Every structure is written in C-alpha cells, then in structure tokens.
Amino acid sequence: MSHTFTLDGKVVPFVDGQTIIQAASAAGVFIPHLCYHPEFKPHGSCKLCTVKVNGRHTASCTMRAAPGMVVESETEEINAERRALTQMLFVEGNHFCPSCEKSGNCQLQATAYHLGMMSAHYDHFFPNRAVDASHPDFLLDFNRCILCSLCVRASRDVDGKNVFALSGRGIKTHLIVNAKSGQLADTDFTLDDKAAQVCPVGVILKKRQGFAVPIGERKYDKAPISETAESTEGR
Amino acid sequence: MTYQLETAAHPETLRRVAIDPVSRVEGHGKVTILLDDQNKVHQVRLHIVEFRGFEKFIQGRPYWEVPVMVQRLCGICPVSHHLAASKALDVIVGAKKLTATAEKMRRLMHYGQMLQSHALHFFHLCSPDLLFGFDSDVTKRNIVGVAMAHPETAKRGVLLRRFGQEVIRVTAGKRVHGTGAIPGGVNKALTIAERDELLKDIYHIVQWSRDAVQLIQKVHTQDPGLYNSFGIFRSNFMSIVGNNGDLDFYHGTLRARDDNGKIIFDHVDYQQYNQYIEEEVRPWSYMKFPYFKSIGKEHGWYKVGPLARVQNCCQISTPFAEHERKEFVDYAGGSPMHAPLAYHWTRMIEMLHAAEVIKELLHDDDLLGSDLVVQGKRQSEGVGVIEAPRGTLFHHYRVDENDLVTMANLIVSTTNNNQAMNEAIRHVARRYLHGHEVTEGLLNHIEVAIRAFDPCLSCATHALGKMPLEVELVDPEGRIVHSLSRS
Ligand code: SF4
Ligand code: FES
Numbered sequence: 001m002s003h004t005f006t007l008d009g010k011v012v013p014f015v016d017g018q019t020i021i022q023a024a025s026a027a028g029v030f031i032p033h034l035c036y037h038p039e040f041k042p043h044g045s046c047k048l049c050t051v052k053v054n055g056r057h058t059a060s061c062t063m064r065a066a067p068g069m070v071v072e073s074e075t076e077e078i079n080a081e082r083r084a085l086t087q088m089l090f091v092e093g094n095h096f097c098p099s100c101e102k103s104g105n106c107q108l109q110a111t112a113y114h115l116g117m118m119s120a121h122y123d124h125f126f127p128n129r130a131v132d133a134s135h136p137d138f139l140l141d142f143n144r145c146i147l148c149s150l151c152v153r154a155s156r157d158v159d160g161k162n163v164f165a166l167s168g169r170g171i172k173t174h175l176i177v178n179a180k181s182g183q184l185a186d187t188d189f190t191l192d193d194k195a196a197q198v199c200p201v202g203v204i205l206k207k208r209q210g211f212a213v214p215i216g217e218r219k220y221d222k223a224p225i226s227e228t229a230e231s232t233e234g235r
Numbered sequence: 236m237t238y239q240l241e242t243a244a245h246p247e248t249l250r251r252v253a254i255d256p257v258s259r260v261e262g263h264g265k266v267t268i269l270l271d272d273q274n275k276v277h278q279v280r281l282h283i284v285e286f287r288g289f290e291k292f293i294q295g296r297p298y299w300e301v302p303v304m305v306q307r308l309c310g311i312c313p314v315s316h317h318l319a320a321s322k323a324l325d326v327i328v329g330a331k332k333l334t335a336t337a338e339k340m341r342r343l344m345h346y347g348q349m350l351q352s353h354a355l356h357f358f359h360l361c362s363p364d365l366l367f368g369f370d371s372d373v374t375k376r377n378i379v380g381v382a383m384a385h386p387e388t389a390k391r392g393v394l395l396r397r398f399g400q401e402v403i404r405v406t407a408g409k410r411v412h413g414t415g416a417i418p419g420g421v422n423k424a425l426t427i428a429e430r431d432e433l434l435k436d437i438y439h440i441v442q443w444s445r446d447a448v449q450l451i452q453k454v455h456t457q458d459p460g461l462y463n464s465f466g467i468f469r470s471n472f473m474s475i476v477g478n479n480g481d482l483d484f485y486h487g488t489l490r491a492r493d494d495n496g497k498i499i500f501d502h503v504d505y506q507q508y509n510q511y512i513e514e515e516v517r518p519w520s521y522m523k524f525p526y527f528k529s530i531g532k533e534h535g536w537y538k539v540g541p542l543a544r545v546q547n548c549c550q551i552s553t554p555f556a557e558h559e560r561k562e563f564v565d566y567a568g569g570s571p572m573h574a575p576l577a578y579h580w581t582r583m584i585e586m587l588h589a590a591e592v593i594k595e596l597l598h599d600d601d602l603l604g605s606d607l608v609v610q611g612k613r614q615s616e617g618v619g620v621i622e623a624p625r626g627t628l629f630h631h632y633r634v635d636e637n638d639l640v641t642m643a644n645l646i647v648s649t650t651n652n653n654q655a656m657n658e659a660i661r662h663v664a665r666r667y668l669h670g671h672e673v674t675e676g677l678l679n680h681i682e683v684a685i686r687a688f689d690p691c692l693s694c695a696t697h698a699l700g701k702m703p704l705e706v707e708l709v710d711p712e713g714r715i716v717h718s719l720s721r722s
C-alpha cells in the first residue's frame with residue numbers, strides 16, 4: 001500500500017514497512033546519517049539522523065513511516081543538535097583530516113562540512129589507541145572509530161564471519177577484533193569481505209593505497225554528501 | 236672556527252640580554268647575550284626550540300602516511316618535507332628509478348616551492364632591511380614601507396610568490412598539505428589546462444627573477460664594506476649536487492668543501508649520510524650541532540643553503556642563472572665568499588634558476604604522462620635528501636614488516652646551519668654591540684644576521700609582520716634594569 005507523510009512540508013510517499021530515512025532517500029531528500037546504510041539492518045546509535053515527528057525527537061533510521069506524519073529535518077534547531085553530535089565524535093577520537101588518507105572520502109568529514117561545523121567546540125580527548133597492522137593487506141586505525149557498527153553487521157550478516165564486535169559500555173565502548181590474540185591477522189578477514197568496504201571513516205584501510213587518489217578527485221571533492229548518488233537515488 | 240663567545244668564563248657576574256621573538260608553532264628562537272658593566276659582550280647564543288617530538292610522533296604510523304603527515308612539521312616549507320619523506324619511502328618500496336612523469340612532477344613541485352619561498356624571504360622579509368638600512372626608521376622598515384617607496388618591487392614579490400604557490404597547487408593538489416608525491420611516484424600528472432595556465436605567466440616570472448638578481452647585486456656591490464664583512468666567519472659548506480656537479484635542488488650526491496673551497500668529500504650516496512655526519516648535543520640548546528665526522532666537532536661544522544649550493548656546484552644548467560653564478564664567482568675573486576649577506580645574492584640566483592627550470596619543464600610533455608608509480612623489492616630502511624630552500628634536508632626512516640615506522644631521524648636545514656648562525660651573531664655582537672648601550676637598531680643587526688640564513692624561525696615570526704621582540708637587561712641578581720620591547 002502506498003501512503004504519504006510530509007517532510008519539511010514536502011509530500012513524501014512510502015510503502016508499508018519503510019523507515020523515514022528510506023522513504024526520504026527514495027524521494028531524493030537527504031537526511032544526515034552515519035550508522036545507517038541502506039544494505040544493513042538499522043542500528044540507531046549515532047543519532048545523526050534525528051528528526052522531529054509530530055514535534056518529538058526520533059531517529060529516522062529506525063522509525064517506520066506512518067500516514068500523515070509531520071516530519072521536520074532541515075531546521076536550525078535539529079541541525080545544531082546534529083552538529084554537536086558530530087563535534088563530540090571528532091573530539092572522542094583522533095581525527096586529523098590533513099594527514100588522514102580517508103580525507104575527501106570520509107563520511108564524518110563530509111557530514112561535518114554539510115552541517116557547517118567550523119571547529120571541534122569541545123576539548124579533545126586525545127585517546128591513545130594503538131593501530132593493528134598485523135594483517136598483510138589491512139590496517140586498523142582505531143583512533144578514528146565512530147562505533148557505527150557497520151563492519152560488525154557486514155561481517156556477521158553478509159560475510160558470515162563475525163570478525164568485529166563492539167565491547168564495553170557507554171563511553172568505554174570500543175571496537176574489538178574477534179580473535180584470541182585480538183589481532184586482525186588471526187581472523188579469516190580477507191580483501192573481498194563486505195566488512196572491508198563499509199567503514200565510513202578511516203579505520204579499516206587497505207594497506208599501501210593511501211593518498212593514491214589526488215585531491216580534487218576524491219568522492220566528496222566532486223559533490224557534497226547531500227548530493228552523492230546514495231542520497232539522491234530518487235531525484 | 237672557534238667557540239669564542241659561546242661560553243663566558245664567569246657568567247654569574249654578567250648581565251643577561253635576551254632577544255626573545257615570540258613565535259608560532261614551527262619553532263621558537265631566542266638570542267641571549269651576557270654583558271658586563273661596561274656593556275662588553277661575553278657570551279652570545281642562539282637557541283632554537285625544534286619540534287623534535289615529531290620523530291616520536293611518527294613512530295607506529297603506517298609509512299604511506301608519512302609524506303603527508305610530515306608537512307605538519309613546518310608551515311613554511313611543507314613541500315620540502317613532503318618530498319624528502321617521499322624520497323626516503325621510494326627506497327622503502329623499492330622504487331629505484333621513478334617514471335619520467337613522476338620525477339618531473341616532483342621536480343616541478345619542488346622548484347615551485349623554491350621560487351615561492353625565496354620570493355617570500357627576499358621581498359617580504361628582507362627587502363626592508365636591504366633597501367632602507369639595518370637601523371633605519373623602524374616604523375618604515377617593513378613590507379608596507381617597501382610597498383610605499385618601491386611599489387613595483389613589492390608587487391613583483393607578491394606575484395612571484397603567488398606563481399610558486401600555483402605551481403605547488405597544481406602538482407600537490409593544494410597549496411599546503413598537498414598529497415602529490417606518494418611512495419614510488421606521484422598521484423597526478425599535469426593537465427593541459429593547468430600547464431597552459433602556468434605557461435601564460437612563466438616568461439614574466441623569469442624576467443622578474445633576473446631583475447631581482449640585478450637588484451640585490453647592486454645593493455651588495457654598492458656597499459662592499461658592509462656586505463662583504465657583516466657577520467663574516469669562515470666555514471666548510473655542503474649540499475647535494477646533481478650529475479656533472481650541476482646545481483640541483485631535487486636529487487644528487489653529497490659534496491662538501493672546506494673554507495678554501497677544497498673538496499672534503501664528493502659523490503657520497505646520501506643513504507650513507509650517517510657515516511659522514513654526526514650530530515652533537517650541547518646542554519644549552521635543544522637543536523643539535525651536526526659536523527663532519529672526518530674533521531671532528533671543533534672544526535667540522537658547516538653551512539648549507541644558497542650560499543653553499545651556488546659555490547659548491549660546478550655549473551648551473553640554465554643560461555641566465557649560470558651567467559649570474561659566474562658574475563658572483565668573479566666578484567668573490569676566485570675563493571669562496573663567506574659573508575652571510577651574500578646569502579641574499581645567491582638566493583636570488585637560485586630563484587632565477589628555479590624559474591628557468593619551471594619554464595623548461597612546462598615545455599616537457601612528460602609532465603602530461605600517465606605512468607605515475609613504480610615499485611620493487613621492499614626494503615626496511617631508507618634515506619631521502621633534498622635541497623630545501625634553507626639547505627640540505629635529511630629524512631631517514633626504518634619500517635617494520637607490518638608497514639609501520641619504527642624509527643625516524645630528521646636533520647632539517649636550520650639544524651645544519653646551527654653553528655654557522657651562532658658564529659654570525661657572535662661576530663655581529665662583537666663588532667656592533669660591544670661597549671654600547673643596547674638599542675632597537677643594534678638588536679636588529681643581530682636579527683639581520685640570523686635572517687640572512689632564512690632559518691625557519693625568522694619566517695615563522697615574520698610572516699605576520701614585524702618580529703615581536705622583547706629584550707631584557709638583567710643584573711647579576713636577576714633584577715630587570717632595563718627593558719625594551721616592540722610588537
Ligand atoms: S571500524 Fe568503521 S565501520 Fe567499524 S564500527 Fe568503527 S567506524 Fe564503524
Ligand atoms: S543513522 Fe540513524 S542513528 Fe545513526
């Protein structure tokens with residue numbers, strides 16, 4: 001059955017079972033997000049996709065659309081909240097864009113630009129997390145993990161391997177590798193794993209490839225995140 | 236070649252004068268002078284706080300990040316670090332010989348950097364001293380004063396620099412923090428549109444560089460009493476030289492000469508640099524003091540940079556710069572010129588050479604090629620050396636089997652000139668300060684001597700305008716008896 005709701009005044013059609021973000025992106029409307037990925041079950045953890053439905057905050061990646069809903073997304077208030085969440089992600093990890101090989105292809109950076117983030121605003125935690133370079137083809141730089149769990153879902157649900165997991169709670173939550181040694185080399189992780197391709201930031205990196213694509217030709221150099229293929233599929 | 240005035244016999248009885256320019260992140264320089272009651276100079280030291288922590292910081296990082304990360308070392312010549320690191324990593328990835336496109340793109344980037352750095356230093360930082368005099372009216376002795384009195388000169392300075400920055404942008408992707416060079420090559424070639432844009436301006440750039448050499452030559456030769464002796468000291472000198480002993484900023488082998496110009500070593504593969512050069516630590520300075528092992532600590536120190544390079548090479552491959560080199564050598568009279576102020580003259584000869592090389596490269600279709608990267612047998616250790624605007628720059632890395640850096644050692648240009656700069660300011664202090672009341676004009680003489688070497692700190696503090704300066708005369712009990720500041 002096809003119904004509609006309104007998103008910032010625009011009429012958006014949806015079919016039963018679709019979430020707000022799914023319907024919005026099918027209609028070509030971008031809602032900022034980090035832990036949502038159209039190919040995986042939603043996780044609802046980053047809260048970047050927060051919208052107001054009939055006046056109440058909710059994550060648009062987990063909330064199913066319903067007929068007649070009044071959804072607000074691009075408001076100054078909501079974008080200020082999204083910006084604050086993004087700033088917190090920046091200070092919790094070590095995100096030095098100028099020397100990060102993911103710069104220009106990074107969803108966190110692109111989202112920060114989209115939201116007009118000018119500075120980190122909060123004090124940096126400067127965590128000291130060792131990299132895992134044990135695997136012959138991949139490097140894990142945990143300093144940049146935003147705990148979106150996409151690699152966890154991809155490895156478990158698509159690759160059937162369970163290479164990654166989130167461990168700990170609250171501010172202590174961190175990504176671990178499921179091996180006795182804790183090292184990526186001691187798992188069956190390989191180049192063609194889905195989990196090798198999903199990290200939105202610069203944690204799971206193919207070795208010896210960094211900086212091979214020149215500035216100007218990287219994904220978000222060409223178009224801002226709100227206009228990339230994924231977010232305009234319905235336009 | 237002595238350590239006179241490095242350490243006073245009885246410092247406890249002397250007054251202390253500190254010239255303490257507040258600086259931005261790149262480095263922090265400070266001169267301390269100990270004077271007695273008659274203002275006689277007993278000790279002069281230049282301290283530069285170097286960003287040594289970097290060598291630790293890079294440990295444990297993947298090697299391919301290094302050429303991008305090292306640019307954070309220095310906001311003034313990041314391209315030099317970018318390329319020196321890339322050259323060291325070429326060795327690590329077994330890239331023995333780069334493709335023609337890769338080598339020429341890197342060379343273009345580097346010569347663009349040389350042009351912009353030398354133009355900035357000469358026009359923006361030094362022309363006020365050189366055109367108005369070292370103790371001229373301080374309110375006019377700045378780039379704004381130059382723009383008023385010599386508008387054409389000031390304008391050309393800006394345009395030369397901007398052209399150099401544009402060369403960097405098209406080769407590295409950005410004016411600062413570019414990513415153009417990668418281990419084994421480059422990530423982009425030049426497009427026809429980029430090349431044509433640069434070709435539009437390059438002929439004026441060469442001409443203006445020729446004019447700049449004429450200007451400094453005139454300033455120098457009109458006042459030989461000052462220019463040939465200010466801050467003078469004799470020393471060894473070193474640089475890399477290219478094939479056939481040509482002046483080459485990008486690649487070559489190490490050559491060193493003594494103060495009479497006699498070869499100390501030549502054709503040295505820089506992978507072996509640490510068999511020839513040792514770095515001494517002295518308790519009063521964070522910056523090390525390098526010297527030639529074969530000569531020893533006391534007499535083995537040397538100078539680097541334009542004055543060393545232009546006199547170390549046998550010839551320059553481009554015609555206008557070669558003509559100017561010969562004029563300079565003739566003026567020097569057949570033996571090496573050691574006067575620090577001659578750095579300015581040789582720096583402009585180098586800027587002219589950089590402009591001419593850029594012009595040649597822009598006519599070379601290899602820059603438009605598509606063969607960008609090579610690799611070979613992986614190595615665990617590599618050294619990259621380049622002639623940066625300020626002199627020879629060494630980057631040395633070890634990388635483990637997991638691709639992480641385990642050791643980094645850098646000898647930056649300013650460190651190579653450490654002893655030389657100390658000698659120059661001691662000479663100036665003895666000649667101008669000794670027995671006089673300290674004034675701003677006299678202190679500027681010290682800075683003029685430091686600035687001739689174009690150490691990073693001078694740019695770092697100068698780029699914003701005037702060097703903020705505080706001088707305090709402190710009596711033996713530590714009380715401030717007199718203070719002077721400008722900001
Ligand atoms: S490693 Fe990447 S994909 Fe995995 S949780 Fe961290 S940020 Fe998400
Ligand atoms: S995208 Fe919805 S909570 Fe992260």
